[in-house]
Amino acid sequence: MENKNVERQQKKYKYMTALGAGGYQEFVYEYCGVRNENATRFVQAAMLEILRKKEIVVDEFIVLLTERSRNETWEKTIIRQSNSIKERLKKKNPELFKSVESELEYDDCWKDTKEYDGLKAVLENLGGITLTVIDISDGKSIDEQWDIYQKISNEIVSREGEVNLIFDITNGFRTIPMLAVSALDCIRRIENVNVEYIFYGAMEAKSDDKIVPVFDFTMLLDVMEWSQALRMFQDYGISEPLCEIARNGIEESKNSKTGDLKNISESDTWKELIGAIDTFSKTIETGRGKYDKTRSNKENCIALAALEVVRTIDIVIDMEFEKENVLENTLLIPLIPILEQIRVSMQEFVKEDNFEIGLQIIKWCRDKKKVQQGLTALEETVTTYVCKLLNDLGVGVDEVNKNDRMDIVNKAVTGILHNRKDTRNKLKYSEEKYERFTKVKGELKKIVDEQKHKNKELTLMGLVDKIKKLRNDINHFGFSSKSNQCNDIIEEFERCSLDFEKLVCTYESEKRE
Template structure:
């Protein structure tokens, strides 16, 4: 009460706690501020979910919640923490700003410290951010945590010398967001260039991450390994190394569940592959690309008619069908099943690896 000045104090009480002298005293002290909510004691899974409903139902849109677990008992502090994580992650307009615990056992001269347990809540946000990026290449939450880690210390600049404050977390956050966006939009060249820019930043930011963003420091090496496979310093120069990196991105997208991106970029990869085979360096010219696409289409038609011809013609035809089905959202009379799409995409990626071997260094 003294620290936070709440508009309302919701007290969850069991039948036993409601009969206690402590609760009577609390009612007298808080008066109209106090709202009593009766809960079971949490002895079964059903009772725990009843407590979940009691907590979640009392929180309204735009509320700022401060959770005090000082007098919670048994597993309720941990369960309450789980509800706080749920509210924070699911509802954008609800803020769980603090989790506090009054440590009576740590008192000195009849004054008990109040421990701020909010960093545990922040850790859950870090967990979500790291998981989203490593599983789906979605950097939004991770970038938000990095930005917040940097700005939090800069807000304290009047208290401590700014010399020691983090300066690179924001930069890394922005680059990861760009990389994530490029992957999700299938921007082959931007992925390679951005990944190349990120690698030295990951090395430079290691010290700051160790001191100001420890959860990020734990996954730095894994991020570096993934980014290394996508990075290329000359993304606008078509050579075998460029094709290798493009194919790494296609495989990367497929493994992350970005199947649409993997399939659509695979089609462009085949155009790039034939352009490089022909020695055509003006590979980004639209007219030149259309001519090569038409050549691939003609080869595919001949392969279908005669069942003979270069292997890449068959790959192109199957990729064309797969890409059209995916890009047009299955809007045809005989759309492929999801499992068939995944299997076909995996098979084609393996065949593209064989085509790459035909390119001389």
């Protein structure tokens, strides 16, 4: 922690802010227990003083100005007295007002406005800082709003070398904070830009003795970063962004009481969760669909990897709600709804039935556009379902046993599909194994013949044929003789997977009848 604070102190920072045209009142500001000495109308001047006390060096001040804020807040400060003596007298006694107006014209208490030093003069008096002005529009239209966004972005990315940025969102047009946070979220992905602080002077939270707290909302960018990464996993099944954030150690917001940096990626529980999500993603990518009670673990079985994600999400959520200090869990609280969605989707995989697990993997891959993994899952789950059908018919086959699955069931399916005569000598099976093979093939042939008899358009063998051709095409890297277009492969995978689900529903319905 000490090293991080030293590193921050050695950097030089750019302080960017916007000014409004309102006449600001004088306050003392406080950030992380440090206050500026004298009351000031400008939170920016107060923060520069506070940062110097904390040995944080700001070498440039960048201000966004409309024409009005330049004239009424930057060059000089104009305070409009809505309840001046002049206004009150004009309303209560118009005749007396006329008789004294010319005599009191230059008296301060008579004027509608008062003038003070603008922020420019205040900063120049502080010294040791370069002032940069960016003229912006009033933001009264979408085009003007985008122009402001572009100017914020361009000003930062145009700098050479590393840019360590502080953005103050206290003042300016009400949409400035939203535009700024959006722009900062984009530009901080540029290698040389570091968004270190986002300050907000909370006048609405001032104390009775007029001390205004300054909050650091840098955590808003962290929440966006984490939520985007979690959403990438939930929507597309991609875990790499989460792992990258964890590796880079994205910092949580500064604790408003101590100023110490928090880092949720350093939490053992959070690391465990990210690791579990990454493992689940890898088990999908590498097709670890098989569940075997005696041999499976979370790194070679999708169902057990999903169970680990559920377990760690439960721990993280329970841990966050048990914390007494709200400041400690500000970053994770907005992420909990996404975590709960991920938990629900992971729970669908937590099964001990290979067929049910396979169906869920097919659906996941279809939804996430993972075609190659989905085709592998589809072909293998069809085989698992054939094993299930055979067991329902009293033909005992073990779906997780390689000999039963590959040598008996798969070869029987291929033999029927290609109308092939599989002799014992050709297969090189023992008498016992060949007897089992013949029985399996005979039972499957009955299912095929029954479908032909019912004249069904959607048949098991027809679907198997499509899936095998499709998987063969995609696994040969486009070098097969009948190579399909990419979009055709995606659409055909989706059709085949939905047809399989439909076929299963039909079979199960007929079986109940």
